[in-house]
Amino acid sequence: MSKDQISGADALMRSLHEEGVDIIFGYPGGAALHIYDAIFNQQHIEHILVRHEQGAVHAADGYARSSGKPGVAIVTSGPGATNAITGLATAFMDSTPVVVISGQVKSNLIGTDSFQETDMIGVSRPIVKHSFLVQRAEDIPSIIKKAFHIATTGRPGPVVIDVPKDFTDPEYKFDFDYPKDVDIRSYKPVKEGHSGQIKRAVKLLLEAKKPVIYSGGGVIQDNASSQLTNLAKLLDFPVTNTLMGLGAYPGTDQKFLGMLGMHGTYEANMAMHNCDLILAVGARFDDRITNNPDKFSLSAKKIHIDVDPASLSKIIDIDVPVVGSAKECLDQIIEELGVQSHKIDHDKLKPWHEEIGAWKKNHGLNHNLLGQKPTGGKILPQQVIQSLYKETKGEAFITSDVGQHQMFAAQYYFFDKPRRWINSGGLGTMGFGLPSAMGVQFAFPESDVACVTGEGSIQMCIQELSTCLQYGLPIKIINLNNAALGMVKQWQDMNYGGRHSSSTYEDSLPDFVALTESYGHVGIKVKKHEDLESAMKECFALKDKLVFLDVDVDPNEHVYPMLEAGMSMEDMHLSKDIKTW
Amino acid sequence: MKRTVALLMENQPGALSRVVGLFSQRGYNIESLIVAATEDPTLSRLTMTTSGDQKVIEQITKQLNKLIDVVKVLDLGESDYVERELLLVKFSHGSINTEVIKELNGEIIFENNELLNIQFVGTSKELDQVLKDLESSNPLEIVRTGASGISSNLKTLTI
Numbered sequence A: 001m002s003k004d005q006i007s008g009a010d011a012l013m014r015s016l017h018e019e020g021v022d023i024i025f026g027y028p029g030g031a032a033l034h035i036y037d038a039i040f041n042q043q044h045i046e047h048i049l050v051r052h053e054q055g056a057v058h059a060a061d062g063y064a065r066s067s068g069k070p071g072v073a074i075v076t077s078g079p080g081a082t083n084a085i086t087g088l089a090t091a092f093m094d095s096t097p098v099v100v101i102s103g104q105v106k107s108n109l110i111g112t113d114s115f116q117e118t119d120m121i122g123v124s125r126p127i128v129k130h131s132f133l134v135q136r137a138e139d140i141p142s143i144i145k146k147a148f149h150i151a152t153t154g155r156p157g158p159v160v161i162d163v164p165k166d167f168t169d170p171e172y173k174f175d176f177d178y179p180k181d182v183d184i185r186s187y188k189p190v191k192e193g194h195s196g197q198i199k200r201a202v203k204l205l206l207e208a209k210k211p212v213i214y215s216g217g218g219v220i221q222d223n224a225s226s227q228l229t230n231l232a233k234l235l236d237f238p239v240t241n242t243l244m245g246l247g248a249y250p251g252t253d254q255k256f257l258g259m260l261g262m263h264g265t266y267e268a269n270m271a272m273h274n275c276d277l278i279l280a281v282g283a284r285f286d287d288r289i290t291n292n293p294d295k296f297s298l299s300a301k302k303i304h305i306d307v308d309p310a311s312l313s314k315i316i317d318i319d320v321p322v323v324g325s326a327k328e329c330l331d332q333i334i335e336e337l338g339v340q341s342h343k344i345d346h347d348k349l350k351p352w353h354e355e356i357g358a359w360k361k362n363h364g365l366n367h368n369l370l371g372q373k374p375t376g377g378k379i380l381p382q383q384v385i386q387s388l389y390k391e392t393k394g395e396a397f398i399t400s401d402v403g404q405h406q407m408f409a410a411q412y413y414f415f416d417k418p419r420r421w422i423n424s425g426g427l428g429t430m431g432f433g434l435p436s437a438m439g440v441q442f443a444f445p446e447s448d449v450a451c452v453t454g455e456g457s458i459q460m461c462i463q464e465l466s467t468c469l470q471y472g473l474p475i476k477i478i479n480l481n482n483a484a485l486g487m488v489k490q491w492q493d494m495n496y497g498g499r500h501s502s503s504t505y506e507d508s509l510p511d512f513v514a515l516t517e518s519y520g521h522v523g524i525k526v527k528k529h530e531d532l533e534s535a536m537k538e539c540f541a542l543k544d545k546l547v548f549l550d551v552d553v554d555p556n557e558h559v560y561p562m563l564e565a566g567m568s569m570e571d572m573h574l575s576k577d578i579k580t581w
Numbered sequence B: 001m002k003r004t005v006a007l008l009m010e011n012q013p014g015a016l017s018r019v020v021g022l023f024s025q026r027g028y029n030i031e032s033l034i035v036a037a038t039e040d041p042t043l044s045r046l047t048m049t050t051s052g053d054q055k056v057i058e059q060i061t062k063q064l065n066k067l068i069d070v071v072k073v074l075d076l077g078e079s080d081y082v083e084r085e086l087l088l089v090k091f092s093h094g095s096i097n098t099e100v101i102k103e104l105n106g107e108i109i110f111e112n113n114e115l116l117n118i119q120f121v122g123t124s125k126e127l128d129q130v131l132k133d134l135e136s137s138n139p140l141e142i143v144r145t146g147a148s149g150i151s152s153n154l155k156t157l158t159i
């Protein structure tokens, strides 16, 4: 390994290069200026200048989620650091591997309330997997090594490296030597599942008559989709995915039940409630899934595979907990099933599949709305997603924001592959859609990337349109414009007597077409159902252009099914006037 | 249910705040907390008493284990252990007689013609009782360290 004398700032860039980083998203400022000079002086890593630090972290996150490689963002101290917080919390809740490097004031000024000083380590502490405050320039390489190791292994998550300015000073040089290995005595994530637990799990799998596989974001993070699919096929089990897990199992497959939970399909929620066995993989029994935990799937035995021991039996008591990586544990189960393959009996599952089929037939989602002229005159938001699906042949990367549009996208776009559906499921961050789409487009320059958003959410990071122009990102923004904070309004309709407290702003919305054009992109407005498909076609035909497709949709549409709070998973609203209980 | 949890963590700035932060962040309560460096200067040992049902305690130990700076966690209540706490009490001279101090296994560790400092050592429960018994003597000031513990079997908290 070559040894030479370089500054902390150069060492930082060299270390990132050693980690295989080729793109970073950031925004400069005083405390980061030495680092920015080092960025200027190297060729390996491209720096993308965003327009707000939140955008930098979301972009790094979108890059990470779509590519599976860690995403890197760099911000200055004080306001730069605090602007990154929402991005960090978003990455933390969805366990994505993001490394944020924040400039900090000089070490001798720390604690003196100096200009642009914020205790970044303190402020970010509850929303990071780990953080480092650099104490010596010489420590930068080993800290980078550890940070990437921690961010990407076990249950992944964001890591902050706070770098006081003096440790990046170009005048101070030291021998650069990048560590080959990393060993953290207090951090040894488990990979393989305990063999006894695997055997116990297999026994339950073989006994089940009414099983469901419930898989989450962990399967995608761990690249275990093919294992999951193989296992489901081997056993002929139905599969449901969480909002974070969509794409782990092919969305168009016959045995796929769709998403489960708050806005899950009728058949997925019914199956979860009425099954006799749940195999949960890389999912965490979040409150948006279980509804009331005391009424959650009372007759089912539960197997739970998760890399994070703290997720096991946290909310729901588990019969067979298995600590380990999704991929390894599923492989182990498949192997054990191979030994006991004579015990696999598809026939005994037939009545269960028929029961599920009947649920689907009676109350499943209608995936053929596109051609129907909407009775209310306005385009239905679901039709926009169906049109998007048709136009992109299900091949696009779809990012989303938060609200009704997000749920419609999750319900109506079929994801056949993992890492194609990128959304803030855990934190529910409005503003995530556009910057995360930038990260995806950088990771996959040749692919179609669409951001399904709402007129509320898109305005939370709209400034990134400027970044998209600078770097020529041909993202397609599909705006489901209902002129309202639709999801808030839906709750107010259902629970607050229709009192729309601060959820509408009809007369003060910008002209999104003009706005987009002023940023140098293309805007298209769609108002009528008959124009929808041709506009969608035009949008994707403009290969090299960012297009903002602003679609006026029916503002009165609600997202259904919807679980009734405090009750079980089979207690759903199916429409404005049909309830299951 | 009261529980004593001991852990070894990296003796590094920020490590303690992560442990303490975890408790407020996840809504667990800390009744007492002691930290000191160990014979291995890279490690600190922390003992805390907390309360909660079995499920809560299990979550606490799992969440503590997840912290990167935490090297090892031992829920002392899982097996036999002994616990001791130090209690220091100040009295004005003459407000307490030496018989009472003796009876309660106290030891005078400072004395002048104005006041007395007395130390008591025992389990937290025993010290609760000592304090009750001292009430009528009008202590001027009371300090408790919080409990420290060590397992009384071969299961050791070392690396």
Ligand SMILES: Cc1ncc(C[n+]2csc(CCOP(=O)(O)OP(=O)(O)O)c2C)c(N)n1
Pocket: A401, A402, A403, A404, A405, A406, A428, A429, A430, A431, A453, A454, A455, A456, A457, A458, A480, A482, A484, A485, A486, A487, A488
């Ligand atoms: C940063 C942030 N603030 C507030 C919320 C709460 N919230 C959830 S959905 C929603 C409405 C979103 O409106 P829009 O983006 O237009 O989507 P729609 O529901 O209308 O499709 C709000 C305010 C949030 N999720 N994120």
Ligand SMILES: [Mg+2]
Pocket: A403, A454, A455, A456, A480, A481, A482, A483, A484, A485, A486
């Ligand atoms: Mg809206």
